[in-house]
Amino acid sequence: MARIDVTGLTAHGCRDLLAGGDASAVELTRAYLDRIAAVDGSVQAYLTVDEEGALSAAAAVDAKPRRERLPWEGVPIALKDILCVKGMETTCASRILKGYVPPYDATVIAKLRAAGLVFLGKLNMDEFAMGSSTENSAFQTTRNPWDLDRVPGGSSGGSAACVAAAEAPWALGSDTGGSIRQPASLCGVVGLKPTYGAVSRYGLVAFASSLDQIGPLTHDVRDAAALLDLIAGRDPRDSTSTGLRGPAGVPARAGLEGLRFGVIKEYLGDACEQGVLEVFESAVKTVGALGGVCDEVSLPSVERGVAAYYLIAPSEASSNLARYDGVRYGYRHAPSEDLYDMYVRTRSEGFGAEVKRRIMIGTYALSAGYYDAYYAQAQRTRTLIIQDFTAAFQRFDYLISPTSPTVAFKLGERIADPLAMYLSDLCTIPVNLAALPAVSIPAGFAAGLPVGLQIIGPHFSEPGMLDAAYALERRLKVDTVAPLAAGPGVSSAEGER
Amino acid sequence: MISRQEVEHVARLARLRFEEDELTRLQPELGRIIDYVRQLAELDLSGLEPTSHAVPLKNVLRADEPVPGLSQEEATGNGPDVERGQFVVPRIA
Numbered sequence: 001m002a003r004i005d006v007t008g009l010t011a012h013g014c015r016d017l018l019a020g021g022d023a024s025a026v027e028l029t030r031a032y033l034d035r036i037a038a039v040d041g042s043v044q045a046y047l048t049v050d051e052e053g054a055l056s057a058a059a060a061v062d063a064k065p066r067r068e069r070l071p072w073e074g075v076p077i078a079l080k081d082i083l084c085v086k087g088m089e090t091t092c093a094s095r096i097l098k099g100y101v102p103p104y105d106a107t108v109i110a111k112l113r114a115a116g117l118v119f120l121g122k123l124n125m126d127e128f129a130m131g132s133s134t135e136n137s138a139f140q141t142t143r144n145p146w147d148l149d150r151v152p153g154g155s156s157g158g159s160a161a162c163v164a165a166a167e168a169p170w171a172l173g174s175d176t177g178g179s180i181r182q183p184a185s186l187c188g189v190v191g192l193k194p195t196y197g198a199v200s201r202y203g204l205v206a207f208a209s210s211l212d213q214i215g216p217l218t219h220d221v222r223d224a225a226a227l228l229d230l231i232a233g234r235d236p237r238d239s240t241s242t243g244l245r246g247p248a249g250v251p252a253r254a255g256l257e258g259l260r261f262g263v264i265k266e267y268l269g270d271a272c273e274q275g276v277l278e279v280f281e282s283a284v285k286t287v288g289a290l291g292g293v294c295d296e297v298s299l300p301s302v303e304r305g306v307a308a309y310y311l312i313a314p315s316e317a318s319s320n321l322a323r324y325d326g327v328r329y330g331y332r333h334a335p336s337e338d339l340y341d342m343y344v345r346t347r348s349e350g351f352g353a354e355v356k357r358r359i360m361i362g363t364y365a366l367s368a369g370y371y372d373a374y375y376a377q378a379q380r381t382r383t384l385i386i387q388d389f390t391a392a393f394q395r396f397d398y399l400i401s402p403t404s405p406t407v408a409f410k411l412g413e414r415i416a417d418p419l420a421m422y423l424s425d426l427c428t429i430p431v432n433l434a435a436l437p438a439v440s441i442p443a444g445f446a447a448g449l450p451v452g453l454q455i456i457g458p459h460f461s462e463p464g465m466l467d468a469a470y471a472l473e474r475r476l477k478v479d480t481v482a483p484l485a486a487g488p489g490v491s492s493a494e495g496e497r
Numbered sequence: 498m499i500s501r502q503e504v505e506h507v508a509r510l511a512r513l514r515f516e517e518d519e520l521t522r523l524q525p526e527l528g529r530i531i532d533y534v535r536q537l538a539e540l541d542l543s544g545l546e547p548t549s550h551a552v553p554l555k556n557v558l559r560a561d562e563p564v565p566g567l568s569q570e571e572a573t574g575n576g577p578d579v580e581r582g583q584f585v586v587p588r589i590a
Contacts, residue, residue, distance in 0.1 A: 103571040197552050210550050239557040240550065307534045318511060325512070327584050329575035338590035343512045356513055357523070361530055363511040364499070377537045379547030384540075386551055419529055435551035459552065 004031040008481040011169040011223045014075045021066070025058035025074030029118050032076050036120070036167045039484055042148055044140045045162035047081050048089055049121040057118045072230065073116030078168035080159050081122035082129055083214070084203040085109050088119070092205050093137035094127045096350030097330045106203020107238065108172065108214050108231040115230055120168050123158030127352045128321065129179055129207045131155050132424035135415050136354045143411070144187060145482035146449055150408040153183030153424075159217045160187035164482045170218040170227055174204055176211045177309050178403075178428025181440035184217055185403035185452025188442045188480050190473075191217045192224045192466075193428075195459050196435035197242040199228075200235030208316035209240075211309075211432040219480050221441065221470040225251050228462060245460045251470030256292030259468060262396035265298045267427050272405040275446025280402045283443040283453045286475050287400070292468075297396060299388040304381050305430035306422055311365050311378035312433070317355075318362030324350060357418060382433045389434045393458045398468060401427050403440040403452035427454060437462050439469050442478035450478075498528040 004023055017023040023031075033051055040046050054076065061074035079085065082092050084102035086109075091097045105113065112119075126136035134142045134157025142157045144150040145165040152161040156173030160183035163171050173180040175193040184191025192215045199214045206212065216227035225248035234243040263284060268277065284294050326332035326346030333349055336342035351359070365374040392399055405426055414421045431438045436456055443453035453472070457465035504524050508515055515523060569582045578585040 100575055103567055103574055195552070196550075197554075236559040239559075240552070240554060242552065242554070304537060304540070307537050310530065311534050311537070322512075326577060327586055328573075330577075332577035334577070336587045339587050340512075340590060342587050344514045347512050348514045351513075356515075357526065357530075359511050359513065360504070360507055360523070360527055361534075364503075364507045364527070364531070365534075367507060367510060373538050374534065376547050377540070377542060378534070379549060380542035380545040381537050381540065382548040382551070383545045384542065386548060418526060419533055422530075433551065 004028060006031050006035050006169070007166045008219065009166065009169055010219045011072070011075050011226065014169050015072060018074045019066070025061040025118065026055060028074065029054050029058040029076050029120070032120055032168060039165050040167060042143065043145055043161050043165045043167065043484070044142050045123055045158040045165065045167055046078070047091065047093065047122050047124050047139060047158070050088060050119060053088070054118050054120050061116055061118070070116050074118060076118045076120050076168055077112060078120045078123055078159070078162050078171040079109070080125055080156050080171070080173045082125060082174050082205045083109055083172060084205070085119065085122070088122065090122065090205070091139070092128050093125045093139055094351065094355070095138045095331055096324045096347070100329050102203070104203065107200035107235045109203060111231055111233070123162055123171060125158055126155035127355050128205070128317070129155040129174055129176055130317070130354050130358055132178070132182055132421050133409070133414065134158060134183070135411065136352055138352050141411065144408045145484040146188060147408065150410055150449070151186065153186035153404070153408065155179040156217060157183045160184050160189055160191065163187070163189045163217050163219060164480070165484050166481065170216060170223050172214060172231070173217050174212055174214050175432065176208050176313060177432050178425040180215045180217060181428050181438060181452065181454060182404050182425060184440045186408040186450065188450030188478070188482065189217055189219060190221055190224045190439065190441050191215070192228060192439045193431065193437060194228060194232065194462060195437040197240050198232050198244050198437070198460070198462065200233065200238040200241040202235055202237040206320040208313040209320065210316060211313060221251050221439070221466055221473050224439065225249065225466045244462060246463060248463045248466050251467045253467040253471045256287055256290040256468060256471055259292045259398065260396045261287050261292050261294045262297035262392050262399040263294055264302065264399055264401045265296045266300065266302050267401040271426060272402050273407070276402050276404070276406060276451050279444040279446055279451040280453065283472070283476065284400070286472060290471055290475055297392050297399065299392055301381065301384040301388045302430040305385060305433060306426055308378040308381040308385070308433060309429045310361065310422055311374050312382065314358040314362030315365050315375050316362070318359045318366065321355070321359055354418070385430050386434045389430070389436060398465060399456040401454050401456070403427060403454040407446050407449035407451060431456055435459065437465060439465060441469050441473050442480055443476055444478060499524065499531055
């Protein structure tokens with residue numbers, strides 16, 4: 001059996017290898033475990049690698065006759081450590097959840113299990129998904145496979161880095177203000193945030209419940225569409241879930257004729273760095289070359305998005321994170337004088353600095369006398385943002401912008417300035433506030449680092465939006481394999497095999 | 498800005514405690530964030546309804562049928578201190 005080269009291998013590629021008998025599920029899983037062993041010392045994307053569980057799930061697939069298998073059976077996947085997997089430690093990269101082993105599967109996990117996917121392990125993230133660089137993990141620093149001195153973005157930085165470094169063919173992340181799209185942009189992979197409600201949040205550890213949504217990080221648009229179809233659907237266990245109106249299917253569109261694209265004016269000019277704007281402008285030309293019509297559109301309220309988000313998300317978080325009290329799961333300070341003392345010490349020792357900051361902001365915004373001035377005003381701003389998007393979608397089929405105002409920044413560069421870090425999500429936050437679907441696709445490079453293009457659609461427009469993204473992806477032909485394999489210490493480890 | 502007393506008050510509400518040096522760092526950090534989000538207070542949004550959920554849904558119901566749930570053992574399995582299927586906590590002062 002020839003050695004499987006996983007670099008650049010898509011989930012569709014994995015499926016074809018299995019279907020054609022060119023690899024067994026165990027061989028494929030083994031190839032990814034070897035890749036993880038070779039490169040994760042540098043990338044540090046994984047918090048947990050479940051070698052035993054993955055190999056035994058793969059062996060069970062191999063034991064079944066090929067014609068009785070489901071389409072994705074035996075294809076490996078990696079999971080952000082915010083998704084509950086029965087029997088597998090789930091920490092949210094927080095000390096307060098260290099050692100927590102969920103007694104149940106998240107709905108998306110149950111769906112992937114039923115489809116026969118093989119779980120490689122759990123991926124690093126900013127603690128409780130709060131951050132834009134994955135530097136807020138309590139456990140380790142994940143690095144960008146394009147430049148190990150830079151951040152992978154966040155909060156799904158482990159998911160993006162893992163796919164970019166070919167440590168899994170695809171991964172799941174979660175997106176509250178850009179946490180799938182921004183790391184996808186910084187690591188040169190595809191990241192899809194579905195319409196709010198398309199995917200069940202049951203078993204997704206809650207951060208800001210009116211904004212959170214689970215979605216795929218993949219090498220290409222077709223993989224993103226396939227993974228979306230695997231996880232989407234209404235779920236009685238999440239009363240806000242609605243599912244999609246129809247499957248995303250297999251994107252196949254060649255051109256963009258007949259489609260109108262709005263270029264969001266507020267994200268041009270000073271809002272984004274020059275190298276990012278150059279790649280974006282070139283992508284706008286590509287839209288035109290494919291027959292799409294581009295025109296500028298102004299959404300003045302998106303400039304208030306970050307302010308509204310940093311009231312709404314911390315407010316919801318301060319309420320959601322009240323459950324970490326040392327009683328039912330996770331860390332407890334012991335011995336304690338009394339119950340209040342136990343709560344305070346448990347939470348003060350268990351949460352990291354950024355999580356505490358956000359709990360403080362949220363508690364302040366919701367406290368007596370401030371509710372109307374802050375939280376209610378933020379929710380009215382949200383209405384304004386929704387109205388601006390609704391008006392824009394009267395004129396345009398899709399809206400486009402850079403995904404991130406900058407390329408991947410250096411480790412440590414923004415960690416001391418929370419507000420500067422918050423502005424990393426300038427272009428992605430309004431999409432969550434308006435519950436819209438959006439996808440980031442690799443659009444090119446600035447100074448050797450990946451730049452993503454964000455395509456935003458109306459509610460439940462995923463099939464058409466991904467079709468358009470596919471047409472652009474084919475024309476842009478951006479290489480999504482990070483040059484990690486050529487790095488020192490990596491090639492030699494691989495050479496041993 | 499936010500005063501030291503306010504930071505301490507909010508910390509009590511949130512069941513958090515900060516050491517002196519943490520408070521010295523946290524107070525201006527929170528101040529800058531609050532100054533930034535305060536820009537919304539200047540907007541005249543009096544005619545707008547606040548949005549709590551951006552996708553309109555009403556009265557989501559499901560069939561009222563019993564389904565198996567977690568056993569008591571599973572539900573308490575992660576507890577830091579469990580006795581006879583119950584969570585043990587320190588005394589309430």
